[in-house]
Amino acid sequence: MSVFRALLEQLYTRTIEGPGVTSVETRRAIVAHASKAPELGMLGVGSTSIAVDGPVPEAAHALIDKVCHAANRVRDEDVQELLEQGHTEDELFEWIAAATLGAARVRYDIGMRLVRGEEAP
Amino acid sequence: MRLSVLGRGQSLLQKAIFAVIRVMTGAVPGPLAVLSYRSGFFGRPYGDVLEHAMRRQQHWSVGEVELFAAWVSHNLECEY
Numbered sequence: 209m210s211v212f213r214a215l216l217e218q219l220y221t222r223t224i225e226g227p228g229v230t231s232v233e234t235r236r237a238i239v240a241h242a243s244k245a246p247e248l249g250m251l252g253v254g255s256t257s258i259a260v261d262g263p264v265p266e267a268a269h270a271l272i273d274k275v276c277h278a279a280n281r282v283r284d285e286d287v288q289e290l291l292e293q294g295h296t297e298d299e300l301f302e303w304i305a306a307a308t309l310g311a312a313r314v315r316y317d318i319g320m321r322l323v324r325g326e327e328a329p
Numbered sequence: 330m331r332l333s334v335l336g337r338g339q340s341l342l343q344k345a346i347f348a349v350i351r352v353m354t355g356a357v358p359g360p361l362a363v364l365s366y367r368s369g370f371f372g373r374p375y376g377d378v379l380e381h382a383m384r385r386q387q388h389w390s391v392g393e394v395e396l397f398a399a400w401v402s403h404n405l406e407c408e409y
Binding site for chain 2: 211212215216218219222223226228279280287297298300301302305
């Protein structure tokens with residue numbers, strides 16, 4: 209395993225599998241959703257709302273979906289709505305971190321497949 | 330937008346560094362705030378990945394890697 213790959217694994221282990229205010233199951237579910245390859249027309253512009261499976265609050269689906277596929281479209285209102293529903297900023301921090309890592313991983317995998325001359329999914 | 334918690338919980342040293350940054354530039358950059366908040370959870374291991382990707386590549390120069398990052402950021406409409 210390369211050094212970079214090992215560092216990536218450490219990052220995922222710490223952020224997804226380590227202790228936090230949200231459950232490991234929730235963070236895994238977010239990564240699993242984020243890891244679905246986006247419909248890449250322009251890099252970073254992906255699909256719209258996709259149902260998130262598992263123990264992720266339904267209220268968070270829209271924000272997580274945006275972070276995964278259209279992070280540039282996240283607005284203050286997206287966050288404020290969740291805070292007003294009683295979720296904490298620490299919960300949001302962990303959801304967003306998990307979504308970011310899931311989305312990054314699928315892009316990394318696509319890039320590595322292209323470098324190896326394989327077809328992207 | 331920025332979570333307000335990113336402005337809390339730092340060590341004394343981090344707070345001092347942030348104070349200097351605010352004096353010099355007016356605001357703490359968002360990525361730095363994210364890396365510093367609960368760094369054991371995300372920032373520290375992510376920083377290790379970032380350091381390796383941006384500065385320790387064997388196949389690309391630092392300038393080439395910076396160019397790749399700038400191109401990706403531009404396409405993602407990331408202002409930072």
